[in-house]
Amino acid sequence: MPTSRRTLLAGLAASAVLSRSARAATTLRIGYQRSSTLIALLRQDGSLEQALSAHGVGLSWHEFTSGLPIMEALNAGSIDVSADVADTVPVFAQAAGARITYLAQEAASPEAQAILVPKDSPARSVADLRGKRIAVTKGAGNHFLVLAALKEAGLSFRSIVPAYLSPADGRAALESGGVEAWAAWDPFLTAAQRQAGARILRDGSGLSLYKRYYLAADSYVAANGPVLGLLFAKLAQTGAWVKANPAEAAARLAALWKLEPDIVLQANAHRSYRVEPVTREGLSEQQTIADAFRAEGLLPRAVDTSALGIWAPPVR
Secondary structure (H helix, E strand, O other), X not given: OOOOHHHHHHHHHHHHHXXXXXXXXXXXXXXXXXXXHHHHHHHHHOHHHHHHHOOOOEEEEEEEOXXXXXXXXXXXXXXXXXXXXXXXXXXXXXXXXXXXXXXXXXXXXXXXXXXXXXXXXXXXXHHHHOOOEEEXXXXXXXXXXXXXXXXXXXXXXXXXXXXXXXXXXXXXXXXXXOOOEEEEEOOHHHHHXXXXXXXXXXXXXXXOOOOEEEEEEHHXXXXXXXXHHHHHHHHHHHHHHHHHOHHHHHHHHHHHHOOOHHHHHHHHHOOOOOEEOOOOHHHHHHHHXXXXXXXXXXXXXXXXXXXXXXXXXXXX
16 A cells, blocks of 8 residues: 555654564554454555564454454453444443543544435334334444434434344344344445345434544553554554545455445445544543433443543654
């Protein structure tokens, strides 16, 4: 992938510090899920592994079905860094006492998640889902989307019957009639539209920013800033490459995800893939998310989202 001058300088700066600093960890363990686009590409081309190995740091990959298990592994010390997870995931992790730090964010992509119904469903609005079964992945971004969409329609979460399912099981339930609606994110969202004719009832526009965050264990951040600097630079470079080369990116991801390239191309158009530093001001919706889940009794305790740490990339 071509490298922009800005991300190249960031990577070189991190490399220089890494070369002359004592490394507390000899292996970086990254947790990811199938929809972790930028990490999928970095795994495929081996460029992150090469950059780290040049400084004596190994790399291992650990796949999970969704964001909450990644956070559990992070807090348990089984992994060091999480690939992108939805904005809701750090909130649930914080409520469970996780000791985590924000590393980076992918800018808002509200159209990359939506509530779907079968093509022949009589439902024409979210209000029509009162009393219906909705498949949702617990603690995922689509969980908050359902809360926000129901509130917009004058309903509470108790107005529907949630079915907590993984993305694959959610789609199967929608197609078999096991649920009347399914809240999904890309590429699962676009795949269900194109392959099964599922219809969008409401996407995240105006309801949820749907930022995706990269996080790390507090203990890892404290001793491995240079490693994180290299990771940040590679993520930013890869995100920019995906948007600049949509067809090539779709072809590569299609092979990894076992999807048609045109489905991946459409799904990627919904995502920003713009990797940015996290700022305290930019986390404002996190408190809104926490308060919404707490109000519905879905969090065990109130959460002050400003209490989590924020890692800053090297000055460029």
